[in-house]
Amino acid sequence: MRMKFLSIRLLVKSLCVAVLGLSFGAVMAEAKPKVTVVNKTYVVNAATAQDLIREMDARGPNGFWAYTDWYVKWSGSCDLSVSITYTMPKHKNEAKLDPELRKSWKSFVTALKKHEELHGAHGVQAAQEIEQTKCADGDAVIRKWSNQDKVLDKRTDHGKKDGVVLK
Template identity: 30%
Template structure:
């Protein structure tokens, strides 16, 4: 069983500009080329050329994402709250792409394999979107009295947002654990691709 990996990258930026616009998504899809005349050959190509998963391993595909924040704070009567925020979720998918000629039966199996891989990776993307939406909503619920410089409010928002990120990181890992278990969806995808008939 080969892993399909995701990576979590988080970057938060505080500024005093921007309009409150909810969470915007920017999605980028990249591919890397593989070739072969059998399912085993294609798997070997993915093992050699797939995106890195850790220091040594390679993955079939990968989902990376980052969340960027631009925030404006409001102080009224000593009370601080978040007034405006632009939140951008950037999702980058990387998939294998079949190049060159391949037997028709293998092409058919490949199309089904890639569809399954995309379904898996897009679930990682949906979880990332839910994470960003939940963090955005939670940030606007924070109001702190006696906080003229917004230090307490900023610290509380940061703590809440990081807790939400941690919760969704655990959800991503649980999803992968289910998908990668013996006999699970990922193993079945590989088995169907590499079957001889």
């Protein structure tokens, strides 16, 4: 199941850290509850934008070019943890790409990662909300934030409106 989460306080903190040039993952590691992030990749090797898109369509996780899976777990004493797994495309040999396509690829991957991090933030937000309610009705909170993933993808056309475009 695809799930996601992040409070306004953490969002503001994330934005401040981003301005300072620090990684989003470092902010998430400081968040309460405990957040674990796993980064996975799948390989593409095409030399044209059209062929890269074909490869990502064929090899991407769950029918997407990238995917974020988050899972919130809590105990009877309301100890919470969030596991976030990002799966992204990785080009086998970017250096062999035409310089213009290489630039487009790098921009595409950066925008795609930012989009996926928004999904990951939903998982953190879900966990924080569950913690704030002392684990009362966590399943409803999970459904709420899982739905926000769908809203995000619809609003951004799976990130295309935010630069997830390969030319």
